[in-house]
Amino acid sequence: MSTTASIAEEPAAQRLTIVVAVVLSAMLEVLDSTIVNVALPHIQSAFGATTDQATWVLTSYIVSAVVIMPLTGFMAKRLGRRRLILGAITGFAVFSVLCGLSWGLGVMAAFRTAQGLFGAFLIPLSQSILFDTFPKEKRGQAMAMFGLGVVVAPVLGPTIGALLTDYYSWRMVFFVNLPIAAFALLLLAGELPKDKPEPVRIDWTGLVLMAISIGALQFVLDQGTTKDWLASRVIQVAALASLISGVLFLARGITEKHNIIDLTLFSDRNFAAGNAIIAGFAVSMFGAIAILPLFVQDLLGYPVLEAGYLFIPRGLAAGFSMVVTGAVLVNRIDSRLLGAAGLGLTAWGNFQMASLNLNASFWQLAWPGLTSGLGMGLVFVPLSTLAFDGIGSDRQDEASGLYGVTRQLGSSIGIAVAGAMIVRGIATDTSLLTQHVTPYSEAARAYLAPLGLSVQSAKGAAVLSAEISRQAAMMSYARIFNWLGWAALVLLPLLLVMHKPAHQTSAQMAH
Numbered sequence: 001m002s003t004t005a006s007i008a009e010e011p012a013a014q015r016l017t018i019v020v021a022v023v024l025s026a027m028l029e030v031l032d033s034t035i036v037n038v039a040l041p042h043i044q045s046a047f048g049a050t051t052d053q054a055t056w057v058l059t060s061y062i063v064s065a066v067v068i069m070p071l072t073g074f075m076a077k078r079l080g081r082r083r084l085i086l087g088a089i090t091g092f093a094v095f096s097v098l099c100g101l102s103w104g105l106g107v108m109a110a111f112r113t114a115q116g117l118f119g120a121f122l123i124p125l126s127q128s129i130l131f132d133t134f135p136k137e138k139r140g141q142a143m144a145m146f147g148l149g150v151v152v153a154p155v156l157g158p159t160i161g162a163l164l165t166d167y168y169s170w171r172m173v174f175f176v177n178l179p180i181a182a183f184a185l186l187l188l189a190g191e192l193p194k195d196k197p198e199p200v201r202i203d204w205t206g207l208v209l210m211a212i213s214i215g216a217l218q219f220v221l222d223q224g225t226t227k228d229w230l231a232s233r234v235i236q237v238a239a240l241a242s243l244i245s246g247v248l249f250l251a252r253g254i255t256e257k258h259n260i261i262d263l264t265l266f267s268d269r270n271f272a273a274g275n276a277i278i279a280g281f282a283v284s285m286f287g288a289i290a291i292l293p294l295f296v297q298d299l300l301g302y303p304v305l306e307a308g309y310l311f312i313p314r315g316l317a318a319g320f321s322m323v324v325t326g327a328v329l330v331n332r333i334d335s336r337l338l339g340a341a342g343l344g345l346t347a348w349g350n351f352q353m354a355s356l357n358l359n360a361s362f363w364q365l366a367w368p369g370l371t372s373g374l375g376m377g378l379v380f381v382p383l384s385t386l387a388f389d390g391i392g393s394d395r396q397d398e399a400s401g402l403y404g405v406t407r408q409l410g411s412s413i414g415i416a417v418a419g420a421m422i423v424r425g426i427a428t429d430t431s432l433l434t435q436h437v438t439p440y441s442e443a444a445r446a447y448l449a450p451l452g453l454s455v456q457s458a459k460g461a462a463v464l465s466a467e468i469s470r471q472a473a474m475m476s477y478a479r480i481f482n483w484l485g486w487a488a489l490v491l492l493p494l495l496l497v498m499h500k501p502a503h504q505t506s507a508q509m510a511h
Contacts, residue, residue: 014191015133019145021187022126024180025089026149029122032096032115032177033062034157038293038308039170046170047105051226059222060109062412064116067215069405070261071207072124073398080197081397085125086188091118093181100174123150124400129192131388131396136501137331143384144326147377148319158293159315162308206260209249214405216242221412225419265391265399273497274387275403277339279410281379284346284488287414288353288372291422291480296365299473300358310362314369321377335382336495342378343488345371350485354478358470375488389501414487418480425476426469433468 036058044054076084095115102108126149130142164172216238227235253259266272289311296302296310321342329338349372356364384403391399437444444455444464453460 017187017191018133019130019142021184021191022085022129023145023149024184025085025122025188026126026146027153028089028092028177028180028184029065029119030150031153031157031160032119034153034289035161035164035173035176036061038158038161038304039165039173042165042170043105043108047108049105053105055222055226056105056109057112059219061112061116061119062222062408063215063218064113065120066218066405066408066412067211068117068120069124069408070210070214070398070401072121072128072401072404073262073395074200074202074260075121076125076128076397077198078200080195081125081129082188082192082194083197084121085129085192086185088118088121088125089181089185089188091115092122093178093185096174096177096181100171124397124404127384127400127403128396131400132393136389139385139388140326140330140381142326143381144322144377146384147322147326147380150380157311158289159308159311162304166305201258203256203258203260206249206253206256209245209252210260213242213246213249214409216245217409218412221409221416224416225423229420261402262395262398265395265402268390270389270498271387271391271399271403273494274383275406277379277383277491277494278387278403279406279413280487280491280494281343281346281383282407282410283414283417284350284484285372285376285414286411287418287484287487288350288481290415291418291477292353292369294422295477299470299477300360300365306362310366310369313366314373317370317373318376321374322381323377325377325381329378330382330385334500335386336498336500338378338382339386339495340492342375342380342382343491345375345378347375347485347488349373349375350481350488354481354485356478358474385501386498414484418484421480421483422473422476425479426473429472429475430469433472437464437468 040054040057043049043057044051047054079087092115095111095118098111099108099115102111127146130146131139134142160176161173164170164176220235220238220242224235230236230239250263253261253263266275292310293307296307297304302310325338349368349370352368352371353365356368387403388396388399438455441455447467448454448460448463451460451463453463455461455464
């Protein structure tokens with residue numbers, strides 16, 4: 001694509017402007033994905049909706065975004081990269097405002113679907129533009145800047161969402177997108193070089209198969225917990241549709257020359273392994289981030305704002321790690337070793353969370369997040385550099401779209417599995433603990449004695465039941481955090497599949 005050369009040859013000031021603009025564009029999408037979660041109970045209350053109905057505010061956005069994201073390369077060729085990203089930012093901003101002005105849940109779900117369609121292009125295009133802005137030996141710096149938007153923003157999203165909702169209104173979580181989008185649009189419109197669209201044939205069969213497969217899979221992951229997974233006929237049908245269309249899409253795509261997605265990208269072992277690792281890392285990272293508010297608010301009784309503040313140390317540590325890794329470490333230390341250290345820190349943070357009890361203080365909860373935050377930069381920056389090392393500039397947009405989908409599906413799997421484990425774990429552990437509490441239990445009597453209650457009394461039984469539920473929930477959360485820790489560690493062997501970038505080897509030899 002002609003944009004590649006033109007961006008790299010622009011003056012430093014202009015390139016910096018483009019960098020700031022695309023990082024802001026990426027922040028728009030990922031911030032919106034998490035900031036709305038905090039406001040969901042308020043939205044549910046405002047429209048008198050059930051919990052199942054309210055979740056469509058999240059599901060409609062995610063499903064539409066994940067279906068469209070793989071088409072980034074195709075759309076960038078057909079419309080031109082500049083036109084596509086400017087249109088995507090504009091559309092995202094317009095529908096953000098409409099979401100904030102919504103007068104009903106159904107209307108908001110429709111606006112969120114459209115918002116997801118436009119938002120799908122922001123992260124892949126931002127990443128590919130950054131890759132074109134920096135030479136290969138400086139891609140670590142590019143990914144550090146990109147990571148500040150993609151990884152740090154969702155970590156801080158719950159905090160920002162809690163502040164806006166608590167002090168203003170749930171509508172502000174949508175309106176806050178407008179100034180960010182306007183600033184990014186202004187910068188890109190003035191500095192991003194023009195490029196020419198290319199005539200590209202539309203593979204309608206591949207498009208339909210891909211949309212059904214990815215969309216149905218995302219629907220299963222989003223709605224599985226609330227609909228009791230395969231006990232629901234809707235989930236059964238969606239899972240079967242995803243499987244059949246996915247198999248047909250892959251079988252056809254191997255031989256179809258003009259497939260809507262270029263599957264030969266996965267013949268590059270760094271790109272294939274990188275996608276597998278980023279998916280697994282997203283499972284571990286976003287699974288923990290998703291259940292942390294439930295853990296500290298529902299079980300430990302933290303207020304919403306204080307629960308939001310817990311994410312600040314994690315976000316600051318992630319930002320620091322991104323900058324140091326991209327600016328200093330990535331050209332001095334083997335990226336595979338940096339990635340291994342990052343996965344280790346991510347796992348350690350989750351294991352630390354698993355070791356806590358019901359009396360955990362604020363800083364006992366914050367330190368594991370800080371540890372995991374440091375791991376984020378050590379994984380994200382080197383891994384992105386490794387994954388795209390062998391991808392040519394003409395395929396960057398498409399590869400970035402696929403990489404983004406993989407990361408999104410990984411986060412959805414982590415959230416879905418963690419949610420399912422909480423529900424089933426609490427039920428199982430409650431049943432297990434209840435078996436050991438009888439009217440003749442010495443432990444139960446000793447627990448109730450200081451309260452002046454007996455096991456036989458109704459109040460005593462109620463107190464015991466509540467404590468059993470709390471202990472069962474703590475056991476369930478500890479098990480989940482342990483599982484998420486191991487989910488990070490099992491990815492380590494995949495780093496051995498990847499080869500070190502040639503430019504990194506040369507730089508280390510020079511040192």
